[in-house]
Amino acid sequence: MPGTLKRVAMVGFGAISQAVLDLTKHDEGLYISQLIVSPGKEDTVRGQLNGLGLKQLPQVSSGLLLGAERPDVLVECAGHGALTAHVLPALRQGVPCLVVSIGALSAPGMAEELEQAAREGGTQVHLLSGAIGGIDALAAARMAGLDAVTYVGRKPPLGWLGSPAEEKLDLRNLKEKALFFEGSAREAARLFPKNANVAATLALAGVGLDRTRVELYADPAVDQNIHYYEAQGAFGNMAVTMQGKPLASNPKTSALTVYSVVRALRNLVSPLAV
Numbered sequence: 511m512p513g514t515l516k517r518v519a520m521v522g523f524g525a526i527s528q529a530v531l532d533l534t535k536h537d538e539g540l541y542i543s544q545l546i547v548s549p550g551k552e553d554t555v556r557g558q559l560n561g562l563g564l565k566q567l568p569q570v571s572s573g574l575l576l577g578a579e580r581p582d583v584l585v586e587c588a589g590h591g592a593l594t595a596h597v598l599p600a601l602r603q604g605v606p607c608l609v610v611s612i613g614a615l616s617a618p619g620m621a622e623e624l625e626q627a628a629r630e631g632g633t634q635v636h637l638l639s640g641a642i643g644g645i646d647a648l649a650a651a652r653m654a655g656l657d658a659v660t661y662v663g664r665k666p667p668l669g670w671l672g673s674p675a676e677e678k679l680d681l682r683n684l685k686e687k688a689l690f691f692e693g694s695a696r697e698a699a700r701l702f703p704k705n706a707n708v709a710a711t712l713a714l715a716g717v718g719l720d721r722t723r724v725e726l727y728a729d730p731a732v733d734q735n736i737h738y739y740e741a742q743g744a745f746g747n748m749a750v751t752m753q754g755k756p757l758a759s760n761p762k763t764s765a766l767t768v769y770s771v772v773r774a775l776r777n778l779v780s781p782l783a784v
Contacts, residue, residue: 516778519544519581519605521596525760526610528766529773530563530587533577533683536649538778542568544575546588546596574600583778585771590614590703591731593624595628601627605677607635608774610767613706616699616719623709637775641764642737644707644750656743659716660723661695661709667728669762674701679728687729690769695722702726704762708737716741735764 512766520527520542527545534540542564547555549572556570569575574596575582584600592595593614601624615637628635639645644715648659651763667681670690674683678690691698696719699706705726713722728735734756740749757763777783 514539514779516540517543517580518711518775519584519600520568521546521584521586521592522550522589523558524546525757525763526587526768526771529757529759530585531562531564531767533768535562537779538777539778541566542618543581544579545570546574547572558620574605576601576603583608583703583775585775586610587771590617591697593620598623598627601635602635604631604633606633606773609635609637610640610771611641611707612714613699613703614639614708615714616696616706616710620636621714636774637711638767638770640707640711640767640770641735641754642711642739642750643752643766644739644748645715646709647748648712648741651741651743651745651748651761652716655746656717656741656746657737658743659712659721659741660725661712661737662725662727662737663705663708664729664732664738665705665729666733667730667731669735670726670728673704675726675728680727684728684730687727687731689725689727690737691724691726693724694708695719695724698724698726707767733772756779 523545545568552570559567583606586597588609589609600607624635667684676691679688695709695713698709709724713719734753737752754764754766757765
């Protein structure tokens with residue numbers, strides 16, 4: 511019920527999780543009761559928690575604690591592998607889950623596996639909007655029928671280092687905007703897993719992974735990650751541009767991703783949820 515204390519288990523202790531802990535540490539209705547981390551990292555994380563000024567320290571473990579420690583919700587902030595390792599088991603145990611790593615659902619069968627696990631546990635898995643906006647409008651437009659959704663992603667050239675873009679472009683010496691990928695959201699997620707979350711979120715809210723078109727650019731004229739998408743259908747037309755600032759503690763992560771997690775958690779306990 512809104513207004514009652516919610517015990518939250520969070521998977522991961524990276525930049526997103528640490529920011530969520532900091533932003534919610536004074537929230538009366540929320541308590542991060544568990545942190546799930548990689549085996550062997552427990553003692554290190556316990557030591558790091560001592561300096562965060564938390565009213566109550568969460569229990570740290572390598573797996574979900576149930577019984578008297580059972581959480582009301584689990585939040586995944588740890589990357590694609592966490593869905594198989596922690597989200598699926600939690601759903602089967604009836605624990606509702608909030609998922610940040612939407613790109614993982616581009617793997618064949620993953621979306622169906624999550625849905626089946628939630629059915630088995632009689633609960634739900636919620637896919638968070640993360641770094642992109644307008645997902646509510648896009649999903650609503652799908653009710654009337656969507657004809658097409660196209661996503662265009664632009665990043666500074668060095669932001670694509672370590673990806674297949676290096677095989678097509680001289681990223682360190684690029685002088686003008688260059689297209690290096692054009693295809694489906696599913697293919698984009700397979701080739702660029704670290705940049706897949708936005709395209710996959712749009713696809714799952716809209717026309718699906720195979721019908722959502724994706725264009726990716728390296729652009730020396732920008733210094734931020736820029737997301738743009740447009741949709742057409744029976745509802746009309748929409749176009750959204752996001753130029754979000756990165757998280758101060760991790761430039762590869764959008765600050766808006768953190769805020770989308772905090773918003774979802776606060777909506778669980780607020781009498782007025784928006």
